[in-house]
Structure formats: C-alpha cells, structure tokens
Amino acid sequence: MKLVRMNVSEFQSIRNSNEFDLSEITCLVGKNEAGKTSLLKALYKLNSIIASEGNFDDTEDYPRMDVEDYQIKLEAKEIEPAKVIKAYFELDAEVDEIEAEFGENVFEKKELLLTKGYDNVRKHWLYLNEKEAIKFVVKSFEANKEIKELIRDTQTFAECKELLESTEIEKVGSETLIQRITEIGSTKSFVAYLVNNYIESSIPKFLYFDSYYQLTGQENINSLIKRMKADELIHSDYPMLGLLSLARIEIDQLLNPERTQELVNKLEGAGNHLSKQVLKYWSQNKHLQMKFDVRPALKNDPVGMQTGTNVWSKVYDNKRWVTTNLNSRSKGFVWFFSFLSWYSKIKKEGQNVILLLDEPGLYLHAKAQGDLLNYFEKELKPFHQLIYSTHSPFMIDSSNFDRVRIVQDISIDIDEDLPKEEDGTKVINDFSQATDDSLFPLQGALGYEIHQTLFIGPNSLIVEGTSDLLYIQTISGLLERNGRTSLSEEWTLTPVGGSDKVPTFVALLGSQREMNIATLIDYQKKDQQKIENLFKKKLLDKKKVLTFADFTSKDEADIEDLFEEKFYIKLMNGEYKKELSKPIKLSDLTSEEPRILVKLEKHLSENELGLKSKFSHYRPARFFVEKIATFEKDISADTLDRFEEIFRKLNMLI
Numbered sequence: 001m002k003l004v005r006m007n008v009s010e011f012q013s014i015r016n017s018n019e020f021d022l023s024e025i026t027c028l029v030g031k032n033e034a035g036k037t038s039l040l041k042a043l044y045k046l047n048s049i050i051a052s053e054g055n056f057d058d059t060e061d062y063p064r065m066d067v068e069d070y071q072i073k074l075e076a077k078e079i080e081p082a083k084v085i086k087a088y089f090e091l092d093a094e095v096d097e098i099e100a101e102f103g104e105n106v107f108e109k110k111e112l113l114l115t116k117g118y119d120n121v122r123k124h125w126l127y128l129n130e131k132e133a134i135k136f137v138v139k140s141f142e143a144n145k146e147i148k149e150l151i152r153d154t155q156t157f158a159e160c161k162e163l164l165e166s167t168e169i170e171k172v173g174s175e176t177l178i179q180r181i182t183e184i185g186s187t188k189s190f191v192a193y194l195v196n197n198y199i200e201s202s203i204p205k206f207l208y209f210d211s212y213y214q215l216t217g218q219e220n221i222n223s224l225i226k227r228m229k230a231d232e233l234i235h236s237d238y239p240m241l242g243l244l245s246l247a248r249i250e251i252d253q254l255l256n257p258e259r260t261q262e263l264v265n266k267l268e269g270a271g272n273h274l275s276k277q278v279l280k281y282w283s284q285n286k287h288l289q290m291k292f293d294v295r296p297a298l299k300n301d302p303v304g305m306q307t308g309t310n311v312w313s314k315v316y317d318n319k320r321w322v323t324t325n326l327n328s329r330s331k332g333f334v335w336f337f338s339f340l341s342w343y344s345k346i347k348k349e350g351q352n353v354i355l356l357l358d359e360p361g362l363y364l365h366a367k368a369q370g371d372l373l374n375y376f377e378k379e380l381k382p383f384h385q386l387i388y389s390t391h392s393p394f395m396i397d398s399s400n401f402d403r404v405r406i407v408q409d410i411s412i413d414i415d416e417d418l419p420k421e422e423d424g425t426k427v428i429n430d431f432s433q434a435t436d437d438s439l440f441p442l443q444g445a446l447g448y449e450i451h452q453t454l455f456i457g458p459n460s461l462i463v464e465g466t467s468d469l470l471y472i473q474t475i476s477g478l479l480e481r482n483g484r485t486s487l488s489e490e491w492t493l494t495p496v497g498g499s500d501k502v503p504t505f506v507a508l509l510g511s512q513r514e515m516n517i518a519t520l521i522d523y524q525k526k527d528q529q530k531i532e533n534l535f536k537k538k539l540l541d542k543k544k545v546l547t548f549a550d551f552t553s554k555d556e557a558d559i560e561d562l563f564e565e566k567f568y569i570k571l572m573n574g575e576y577k578k579e580l581s582k583p584i585k586l587s588d589l590t591s592e593e594p595r596i597l598v599k600l601e602k603h604l605s606e607n608e609l610g611l612k613s614k615f616s617h618y619r620p621a622r623f624f625v626e627k628i629a630t631f632e633k634d635i636s637a638d639t640l641d642r643f644e645e646i647f648r649k650l651n652m653l654i
Contacts, residue, residue, distance in 0.1 A: 001112070001202045003354055003385055005088040008425075010070075011061055012038040013409055015424035019086075023403050024381055027396060028389040028427070030407030031437045035425025036389035037210075039407065040356045042085045043387070044208040046116050049346075049353060050238075052231070053208075056084055058118045063424070081119040088113050094199050103136030105129055112199060124195045130156050133190065141177035144170060151181075157193075161185025204385075207346060210358035214338040215239050215313055217327030220297070221254045222308030239338040240311075242345035246270040255309050260294050267292035267311075274340045277379075278333070287319035288333070290326075331363035336372070347383070355380060357388040361395040369394040393441045401442070405429060408438040457492030459516045459654055462505055467621035468520070468559045469493045474625050475643045478632060484640070487647045490654050499527055506539045518653050520646065522558045523547035524595075544653055551642045554594040560617065561596055562642045565589070567634055568596050568620070575623035 007019040013035040028036045048054035062070055062082070073079045089112040099106060109127035116122045134157060138148055146169055151160045160181045164171075171178060187193040212235045219240055227233050228251070233241075244251055247270035254263055271290025279288065293312040297305055313326040315333075326334060339360075346353055361369040369392060377397075380386050389407070390396065396404060409425045411418050413435070428434060463469055472487060480486035496505040499522055506517060517540060523531065535542040548557040560568050566586050573583045588607075589599040597617055604615055624631060 001092055001094065001199075001204065002090045003087055003204070004090045004111070006043060007086045008039055008042040008084060010063060010082040011042045011056070011084045012063065013425045014038050014042070015063065015420060017425055017427045020405055020427040020429060022385070022387065024385055025376060025397075025400070025403050026385075026387045027404045028387065028407050029391065029396060029404050029438070029441050030389075030409075031391055031440075033412055034407045034409050034438070036391075036407045037358050038425060039427065040208060040358050040387065040389060043087065044206045044356055046085045046087055046114060046122065047203060047205050049205040049207045049351075050233075055120045056116070056118045058082075062118070081117050083115050083117040085117075086113065086115050089203070091199070094202055098194060098198050101137075102133040105132035106136070112195075112203075114203070124191055124199075126191045126194060126199075128190060128194075130190045133157075134160060137180060137184075138177065141174075141180060143174035143177040144172075146170060147174045147177070157181055157185040157187075157190055159185075202352065204352045204354045206356055207342075207353045208356040208358065209339055209342070209360075211331070211335065211362065212236075213238055213342065214334055215243075215326060215341065217313045217325045217334075218302065218305065219311045219313075220305045220308055221251065221311060223304060225251055225255075236338075239341035242342040243267070243270055243274075245345040245348065246273065246341070254294055254311065257296065257309075263294050264292050267294070271313075274337060274344060277340055278336050287317055288329075289316045289318060290314070290337070291316050291323060332361075332365070332368055335360070335363060354385045354387070357386065359390060360388050361390060361392050366392075366394040373397055391441055396441060404442065406434045406438050406442075408435055410435060413437070457490075459488075459490045459492060460494045460518075461487075461491045461650065462494050462496055462502060462517065462519045462521070463559075464495065464499055464502065464521055465497060465618070466495050467618045469495050470621040470625050471559050471562075472520075472643075474628055475635075475640070476647060478628070478635070479640065479644055479647070485644050485648050485651070488651045488654055491650060499524075499530070503530060503534060503539065506534060516654065518544040518546065518650060520546045520548070520650065523549035524556045546646065546649065551646055556594045558595055558597055558617075560620075561594075562646075563596075563639050564636050565596050565599075567631075567636065567639070569600075570634065571620040571624055571631070572600060574627065575619045 002024075003022050005019055005021050006017075008014050008017040010016075013033075017035075017039060028039060030036050045054050045056055058067060058071065058074075058081075061084075070079075070082065074081065091107075091110045091112055095107065095110050106128060107126075108129050111127060113125040114122060115125070131154070134151065134154060138151065147164070150163055150167060150169060154160045154163065162185070164178055164181065184190065184193050187196070214236060216236050219236075224237060224240065227237060241251075244254075244267075247266040249263060249266055253259060256263075268291060271292060275288060275290050291314040293314065295310060295312075297307050297310050299306055301310060314323050315326055315329050316323045326337070339357075343355075361372055364372060373395065376386055376388075388395075406428045407425060408428070411423050417423075463472065472493060476487040494505070496502055502519060502521055506519065519534065519540065521531070531545060531547065534540045534545050548559050548561060549555065551557075552561050554561055563571075569584055569586055569589075573580065577583075584600070584603065589596075589603055591599045591602045593599050593602065601615055
C-alpha cells in the first residue's frame, strides 16, 4: 500500500495546502516558517506510531486567528469538526484478495482514502461498485432462483440482508449465500467490512522523527521504567528502547548489578552494529565507536540520576584515543545514531511504517547531507516510503527533482491580508509559481549539479579562463583533423576565472575521491610560489602542474605566447578593426616584457589608438574560433608543435 496524495487543511499555518502527489521519496522544500513541519505533523497524527501523539487539539492546532469563531460555531452545532488530513493510498496486494472474493469489477478506483480531523476519528473510504460485488457473490454460491431474483437489483449488502430477513421465502439450499450476505450486511458498511477484513492490517503507521527524538547520552533506568509503566514516555526514550531491543535486553535486567558486565557487552555489541551502519554513510569521521557504562548512581551525578541505576552512552575516537559522552559529539552524529537506534527496532519487528523526517540534515555538513541522501536511497527506500523536509540545497537530490514539492506561505512576506483561499501554507508542484526564496534551495542544488557535470569530470584539466578553453579546444580539433595528437576527450576543461583561483579550485576538486586533476596555467615570476605550493602542499603531483612557460623559450608565458607574436597581432587587429585608429604592427611593441599580452596592453595605454573599451584577451580568442577556417593556414608549425607537446604530456597523465 503506497501513499500517493495528501491534503491538509485548517491546521496551524495551513488553511488549505492544496492536494499534492507523493513519491517513494518526497522532499518538502521551503524556507523557515513556511509550514513544512505542520504538513508532516498533520500526516503523522493520521496514524501515529505513538498512539498518544495521534490526537488533534483544536485549541492548539486550529489556525489561531480563527479558532475562537470555529469553537463558537462548533459548540452551537452549526458546523461539524473540521477535517485536517486527507491521505490517498494506492492499494496493492489487498486488491487481489478482495477481487477474488468480490470480482474484478468491485473497484471503481483502487484507492483507499483516509481522513481525520478534530473529532479524532479516522475514517475510511473506498471507491466501490457494491452492486457488482453483490452479483459476483450471488454467482459464487448455490441459491434457489427465487432468492437470486429477490436480491438481483439491490444496491448494498445491508439491503440484501434486510430483504432476506423480512421476506418469507424458501431458503433451503441457499444457506451459505444467506450466511455470507448476512455477515457482510451486518457490518456498518461494505467499506467497513473490506477495511476490517482485508485492509486494516496493511495500513502503514507514521514514524515522525526530529531533533527532539534523540538520545541524551545518559539515562536513569529507574525513571525510564517508571515512565514506561505510566505510559508517559518522553521523546528521547524511544531511541533508548530501540537500542535495548537491538541488544536483546529486557529493561529490568539493567537493574541487576551482578550482570553489569554482560549487559555492557550486549549494549556495546548493539552500539557497534549501529556504529557500522552510521559510519558506512558518515564520511566525517570513520574512527568512532560506541561504548556504554551501566553502574549505580553516585551522589555527584546529574539531577534525576542520583539514585538507582544509570546508563551512560559514550563515543570512543580511536584516532585520538579519547572517550566523550554522546551528548558532547556533533549534533549531526547524535541525530544519525539516535534515528538508527529507534529505526532498528522498527525494522527488526518488520513494522509497516512511512518515515517522516523533519529537517534531517539540519546539523550536518554539506558533505554529510550528501551521505544522508545516499543512506535514504540505499537503506530506507527499499523498505519504506519517506517524506522529509529541508531548506538546504545539499539535501535535494538534483537527479530527482521530480521528488521535490515546494512549500511556501506568501502571507509571511507581505503586510496586507490575503483572501482566505490564498492565505497560509501552500504546496505546489509547478516551480514557476514558487517565490524566489522558495526556489533558492533548488537553484543551489541545480548550480552544484551543473558545476559537477558541466566543467568537472573524473579527469579535470584546470585552466585559468574561457579564452584558454577556446584556444585549446580549437587547436586540438585542428590537430586531430590532421592526424596529429590532440587533447584526449577524457579530459574535462575547467576554467576557474583567474590564476588566483586555481589553488582554491584544486583544493575543492581534489577533495573528491578518485578525481584526476592537472593544471595548465599562465606563468609569471610573481606567481612562482603560488604555483609551487600546488605540489609542495601536496594538492597535486609536480608532474601535473603544467605552465605555458614550460613549452616556450620565455621566462613568463600565457597561452597567447604559444602563438607567434606576428600571428597574435593579426588576431588583435582583426577583432578590434573597427575600434583601432590604425592597425598595430609588430615593430610597435617596443616593450621588453616577455608576454605578448603585456606588450599589447602597454602599447595601447601609451598610444591614442581609439580603443573604446578596455582590452580583453577573450575577444581575440573568440575571433580566432569564429575565423579558424581563415586563420588555419597562418598558424606556424612551431605553434602546432608546442600545442601537440602539451597535449601529449597531458594525455600521459590519464
């Protein structure tokens, strides 16, 4: 049974959320205060795994602005209790069993609708053709012709039952059919009969988890037992009980001082089991191990833990050889471990649950959020539906934007009142209707994805700018057409926007596993230390740090210096033809600077040549690409040799 659609109304910030679709994993995206938590909590109360948390309270939950008017009308019996949640489930295996009993035409639509409101009564609705079901049942059993004629045109089993009981008719030979109709017709409705006998056991419960349902790191067992007996468990108790269940420990056993070491061993076994699962998807620190201490309370223990028996949860870092209390570790690690502690019990018992996770990546580093998405996909999705909320771009799976639902409340961004139908939290599938604030996390996720795929590959060649990219791609194509060595297609050119950004990008890209990175960059003497640091600080191997000066006879060089100076001046004159008062000649460049770009800039600054805009070395590069058919014959053999040597060296690095 799969949850396929839902709608929430008259609950906290929600007037009417709009009906929206749900998938195997659904991501509710919206900024703070948009109403994401309200959506999850409304759904949770429909069939909560903790029964005591499943009631709606109109004083607490009804939209505060209108609650007084609502309660007055309710007390005057002018209205019925408001419906809060409507959830539509797609029936699966249940259909086969029902159709076997009532025929293939029993369903008009194979869906179950569950609703619940402030009366706190969960109601069911099935889309049935009861008349067709009656026909099938009648055909399935022996019965005399008179009885079949009597109930032929009835619409409901209840009507069939009433007719059979109120009419004097020969019933011999029809007892089994009559018994079956009586059984079904005696139920409140045909829907109720099917739900009670075929569907109820398949309806999933909802497990809601947020930062409050976390292990505290220390627990007084006597107090926990007392809360259990009084049915007054607090949020942090559930992951602790899950941990005990995984360790196969009855809670009363923790009070036996003679078994302390045995119990500690069992807890550590369970902790190690969970730790391995956490660390499988926790790239932040792979050296953590759970430890536990069970001992009698001491007078200096925290308040509430000074009598009876206490359990302490600790984390051992085998890299730093230090043990710390669980509650002193990062909130992200505590969240992950606490969730697994509770979830392990659910999984062990084979409970049918839909998981509702509220801001699961709130305390996680961006990389850890990616780890968590991976955990969702591999460990949760095969067993459960999952709905989670976020406002982080790193908690959005950019390969599955179809899972995203935008949650927004535009009333919090404006001063004027909105019509009631537009007010409050709304869920929208059409991104074009979303506000800029609501779209921001998606834009971030998309930007990151583009960054990862457009200019980054397993073999990334970092160059300074787009002009480098244009020259390299064009000359590579030219060499390839002439049967010479071109740049391997396995290299992905990554322009970073300047030499000062190269170390940062190398560090960022180098942090990704199994990525092969090399640089091909300009060289100036002032940048020598910066370039040397790329390999001295072990960001790159020295052989992967290539500069254009390595392939020219000059002390300093840009990519433009791979061309003959006369040829580059020709590019310059062609691109700036309309702006230059007269063409530039090679003899005009009197500067002794080694780099052609510096020579040109100096000449332009010292002479009034009519250049309306600042000289940009991108423009000649673009002009070169556009006019390559014209310029191909003018490129010197030495230039082609220099580029070919670069490509050959780079290809050897793959």
